[in-house]
Amino acid sequence: MNPKTKKIIGNVVFALLIALLIWPTSRSYFHQLLMKIGFFKPKLEAPQQVAKPLSAGIEKAVSFVNQLGEEVPVSDLKGKVVFINFWATWCGPCRAEMPSINVLYDKFKDNPKVVFLIVEIEGDKEKAAAFVKNEKLTLPISYPNSDIPREWLSESIPSTVILDKDGNLATRHEGMADYSTPDVATFIQNLINK
Structure with a gap:
């Protein structure tokens, strides 16, 4: 040549x-x-500050709306481990991590002690539904129904928080991550077992 x-x-x-x-x-x-x-492994450790539940007034005010249009107050989820992922349809890293979240969701979807809130922060139901359908995901998409506490979502997406059964912030990760790893499933299972 x-x-x-x-x-x-x-x-x-x-x-x-x-x-x-x-x-x-x-x-x-x-x-x-x-x-x-x-x-892009998620950070699975408690935040540096002492983890404590949100004050009763704030916790009662935090709610989401699921894809069926039903309100999901966070205060009603006590006794369950809650996986919350904040994303937007235009966010490339958000879209890239969704298949890994779907793998995690599939592991726990039949466990009544775990709730997944995959929160599309812009409330763009049409684009979110189209994305889920095109990617063949089974994730339940939710939308904000109140202000989101800064302890959960500050300035960047994707952001993920996992709450323990008492509503404490067990971990928080900003940025794209692979949630399909055994470490994440073990972390959630340990929270369930406590």
């Missing part, structure tokens, strides 16, 4: 790689690949 042909092939391959990184769908696949090879 002559040097000119090698240069042309090299430029074409480089252009394809750049195009793949720019194209949103391929970015999700790239993120998912990085998660599968061990990058």
Whole structure:
């Protein structure tokens, strides 16, 4: 192969790689690949501050609406481990981690001691439903019905919190993560067993 042909092939391959990184769908696949090879593990440890339940007034005020239009007050979930993921349809890392959350959800969906709230923060029901359908996910999508405490969602998405059965913040992770790992399932199971 002559040097000119090698240069042309090299430029074409480089252009394809750049195009793949720019194209949103391929970015999700790239993120998912990085998660599968061990990058983006969720932090599964209690927050630095002493974990304590939200004050009664705040806790009663926090609620979500599920995909059936039913209100889900967090105060009604006492006695259950609650996995809450905050995301938006336009967020690439959010979309990339959804299949891993779906794997975790499938492990616990029949366990009455665990609740999953996959909260699309913009309330865009049509886009959220289309995304779930296109990706063949079985996740139950919810939407905010009140202000979200800053302890749960500060400034970045995706963000995930797991509450223990007493409503304490057991862990919080900002950014994309692979929730399909055995460590996450064990963490939730340990919370159930307490």
